[in-house]
Amino acid sequence: MIKITKHLRSAGRANPDSYLKNQADLYWDALNPTKNGSYISTSLISAVQKYRDLADNLDEDYVCDYAGGDQFIALVQRDFFDEVLAGSADLLRKIIVSPPENLDLIKNDIKNRFPDEIFFTLNGAKKVQSGFGILLSETIFNYRKFRSSAFCLRYLQNLSFNEVYCPYCGDKSVELVGITSTRDEEHPEKALLDLDHFFSKSEFPYLSISLFNLIPCCHTCNSTYKLTKEFGLDTHIHPFAECFDEHFLFSIERTLHGRKVAISPSIPNAKDLSVSDFDLRTRYETKRKLLKIETDYKQRAKYRKPKDTKNFIDYMLKDVPLKQSEILSECHGKAKRDILRSIDVYNLLRPRIK
Numbered sequence: 001m002i003k004i005t006k007h008l009r010s011a012g013r014a015n016p017d018s019y020l021k022n023q024a025d026l027y028w029d030a031l032n033p034t035k036n037g038s039y040i041s042t043s044l045i046s047a048v049q050k051y052r053d054l055a056d057n058l059d060e061d062y063v064c065d066y067a068g069g070d071q072f073i074a075l076v077q078r079d080f081f082d083e084v085l086a087g088s089a090d091l092l093r094k095i096i097v098s099p100p101e102n103l104d105l106i107k108n109d110i111k112n113r114f115p116d117e118i119f120f121t122l123n124g125a126k127k128v129q130s131g132f133g134i135l136l137s138e139t140i141f142n143y144r145k146f147r148s149s150a151f152c153l154r155y156l157q158n159l160s161f162n163e164v165y166c167p168y169c170g171d172k173s174v175e176l177v178g179i180t181s182t183r184d185e186e187h188p189e190k191a192l193l194d195l196d197h198f199f200s201k202s203e204f205p206y207l208s209i210s211l212f213n214l215i216p217c218c219h220t221c222n223s224t225y226k227l228t229k230e231f232g233l234d235t236h237i238h239p240f241a242e243c244f245d246e247h248f249l250f251s252i253e254r255t256l257h258g259r260k261v262a263i264s265p266s267i268p269n270a271k272d273l274s275v276s277d278f279d280l281r282t283r284y285e286t287k288r289k290l291l292k293i294e295t296d297y298k299q300r301a302k303y304r305k306p307k308d309t310k311n312f313i314d315y316m317l318k319d320v321p322l323k324q325s326e327i328l329s330e331c332h333g334k335a336k337r338d339i340l341r342s343i344d345v346y347n348l349l350r351p352r353i354k
């Protein structure tokens with residue numbers, strides 16, 4: 001509901017952009033540990049190098065498992081590996097650490113240079129990963145390994161995602177909780193949240209562990225609504241790039257059957273698919289606590305005595321994020337702010353909501 005850098009600001013990071021860049025640099029180093037000046041065998045660079053050599057040598061198992069038995073395809077895959085390793089693995093580094101806008105350019109560039117078929121095939125409208133696609137997303141750019149890594153947990157803690165609401169929906173909480181039963185002292189906490197691949201793993205398997213392709217979000221958004229839907233920067237709000245709060249407004253609308261919580265674009269060309277793909281209109285329209293805000297306001301504001309104004313304001317603004325940067329910290333934080341501002345005919349609350 002707000003850009004994650006804004007959330008970081010409310011969590012006390014004075015310069016969120018450079019802070020995130022620093023996190024990405026740490027991440028690259030964590031993926032590529034060295035010993036005596038060389039990358040160790042489990043590093044990302046070594047993994048790419050290893051499979052590059054197998055493809056280049058037309059290793060029988062490699063060609064069979066990852067190139068569908070076709071040597072020509074294996075050599076195209078080798079070219080892909082060569083491309084990402086060129087220089088000092090410059091493209092590989094960019095794939096891992098780039099912000100969303102650059103990831104978008106990288107994937108478009110790779111799409112122009114390499115046939116889609118090496119990564120996936122189409123089964124109707126469904127994209128089915130090829131053997132090579134699976135090799136990339138499950139073995140080389142290994143998301144599961146990242147997810148269980150100490151770096152992942154530390155990173156989410158550093159993002160201040162220990163107790164917030166989902167940046168996609170603002171409806172469900174995401175949290176990092178302590179596990180008391182575990183004996184694993186190295187991983188005393190577990191991240192009870194999903195990481196959505198904004199650009200899909202099936203189409204872009206090499207973006208599986210790109211830091212800014214991973215959106216911390218609630219399980220409902222990821223597993224019930226997003227599923228395999230294709231997201232793009234032109235059509236959807238990327239929480240590391242843009243602010244939902246600046247594209248949409250919540251309000252209370254009259255309907256034939258009563259009232260509902262409504263969501264409408266607040267700027268021309270708002271990225272409407274974010275609302276429809278997460279089914280936010282249906283998920284919000286009957287939220288009683290949000291509808292009650294209007295009823296409470298009407299009842300209490302109208303008959304309030306002047307001396308009760310402070311109590312009234314305190315009551316109405318309880319659990320409401322007064323600053324935009326605090327929106328992720330409260331359940332339905334954005335909706336509450338928008339609704340209060342839209343119904344505040346006495347202009348008592350609006351000046352306090354920044």
Ligand SMILES: [Zn+2]
Pocket residue numbers: 166167168169170171172217218219220221222
């Ligand atoms: Zn969500």
